[in-house]
Amino acid sequence: MTTPACQACASTELETFYEVRDVPAHSCLMLPTREEALAFPRGDIELAFCHACGFIGNVRFDASLNRYSAAYEETQAFSPRFISFLNEICDDQIRKFGLNSDTTVLEIGCGKGEFLVTLCERGGCLGIGLDPSYRPERTHSSVADRITFIRDFYGPRYAHLRADYVCCRHTLEHIAPVRDFVRLVRDTIGERHHVNVFFELPDMERILEQGVFWDIYYEHCTYFTRGSLARVFRDAGFDVLALYKAYDGQYLMLEAQPAAGRTAPHLPQERDLALIASLVKSFKSQVTARLQELGAAAARWRKSGHTVAIWGSGSKCVSLISSLQLGDELRAVVDINPHKHGKFLAGSGHRIVGPDALTALRPDVVLIMNSIYTEEIRHELAARGLRPQLLPL
Numbered sequence: 001m002t003t004p005a006c007q008a009c010a011s012t013e014l015e016t017f018y019e020v021r022d023v024p025a026h027s028c029l030m031l032p033t034r035e036e037a038l039a040f041p042r043g044d045i046e047l048a049f050c051h052a053c054g055f056i057g058n059v060r061f062d063a064s065l066n067r068y069s070a071a072y073e074e075t076q077a078f079s080p081r082f083i084s085f086l087n088e089i090c091d092d093q094i095r096k097f098g099l100n101s102d103t104t105v106l107e108i109g110c111g112k113g114e115f116l117v118t119l120c121e122r123g124g125c126l127g128i129g130l131d132p133s134y135r136p137e138r139t140h141s142s143v144a145d146r147i148t149f150i151r152d153f154y155g156p157r158y159a160h161l162r163a164d165y166v167c168c169r170h171t172l173e174h175i176a177p178v179r180d181f182v183r184l185v186r187d188t189i190g191e192r193h194h195v196n197v198f199f200e201l202p203d204m205e206r207i208l209e210q211g212v213f214w215d216i217y218y219e220h221c222t223y224f225t226r227g228s229l230a231r232v233f234r235d236a237g238f239d240v241l242a243l244y245k246a247y248d249g250q251y252l253m254l255e256a257q258p259a260a261g262r263t264a265p266h267l268p269q270e271r272d273l274a275l276i277a278s279l280v281k282s283f284k285s286q287v288t289a290r291l292q293e294l295g296a297a298a299a300r301w302r303k304s305g306h307t308v309a310i311w312g313s314g315s316k317c318v319s320l321i322s323s324l325q326l327g328d329e330l331r332a333v334v335d336i337n338p339h340k341h342g343k344f345l346a347g348s349g350h351r352i353v354g355p356d357a358l359t360a361l362r363p364d365v366v367l368i369m370n371s372i373y374t375e376e377i378r379h380e381l382a383a384r385g386l387r388p389q390l391l392p393l
């Protein structure tokens with residue numbers, strides 16, 4: 001076997017620091033039957049840290065297990081908290097980069113198109129969105145005729161698409177050859193130096209720091225911190241203008257513009273290599289502590305016959321269920337996205353229900369997969385006369 005090389009910088013100074021075997025290859029794909037959910041293809045996770053650039057990737061990732069299609073349900077746009085966040089970032093980007101009716105915006109990996117539509121509605125711009133999981137029947141907007149959606153992956157065949165602004169949200173972490181991808185984006189822009197780019201993705205520094213192992217799953221084959229993200233962009237011929245965290249520190253944002261060649265780091269937050277190396281070292285013990293804590297709670301619920309529900313059926317949930325090996329005590333997996341109701345979670349085979357299902361179930365404990373939604377969920381439960389113990393993760 002050849003030594004794997006870093007997908008971001010090609011160095012072979014890789015060190016494996018975290019492994020999980022036999023996990024579902026997808027966690028946002030909605031399956032119509034329990035049988036299909038249980039039989040879903042599985043793969044292994046072996047996270048390796050690159051000592052040269054700080055990049056972290058799953059060296060056992062097999063892209064042939066990917067099944068991105070219209071059955072992919074990644075949207076969070078049914079949450080008021082998320083919608084207000086979407087509006088905030090759109091307004092911020094419009095203001096910073098002067099997006100207006102003369103601007104063509106290209107979004108790579110636009111999902112169901114919520115961000116692009118919001119940007120075009122609030123900024124008056126023209127849009128092009130690419131994503132194999134796009135569903136035209138879900139777009140209801142007065143600006144729909146200003147946007148072209150292409151149901152496909154971005155690649156060299158779309159190098160002719162001309163845009164004045166390129167954005168890519170929650171997509172880079174699904175792409176294994178990150179260096180090639182960022183270079184392709186740079187090559188597509190070519191000499192058009194006014195084109196700004198905006199990337200948004202999960203922040204790995206927080207995952208390492210807090211030992212939140214449920215944020216690591218097969219679909220995410222690459223993991224960045226501010227430093228490693230800036231390095232791959234600088235290497236590809238971008239100047240990084242801004243690097244910051246958003247959404248309670250869960251997301252990492254990068255703004256960049258094309259440069260003539262490789263650029264030198266100049267933002268203080270890029271210098272994180274030593275810090276990340278030390279967080280990588282302590283990650284496993286952090287995870288063990290988290291697992292013990294949650295495992296003890298699960299044992300208590302089992303003993304006292306508590307009814308448990310999980311709120312949030314995304315990838316984090318799939319990852320948590322398989323790590324904790326939750327069984328019969330887990331009575332419901334709730335999601336507010338109606339497109340998920342009645343479908344089954346890959347791997348565990350749990351059926352996803354809407355919040356109304358909890359009225360009859362009356363759970364004693366509700367595990368909240370993303371603590372940012374705690375107040376929203378408390379409100380939804382109270383509206384149904386429910387006051388269970390909440391456990392925000």
Ligand SMILES: [Zn+2]
Nearest residue numbers: 006009050053
């Ligand atoms: Zn590297």
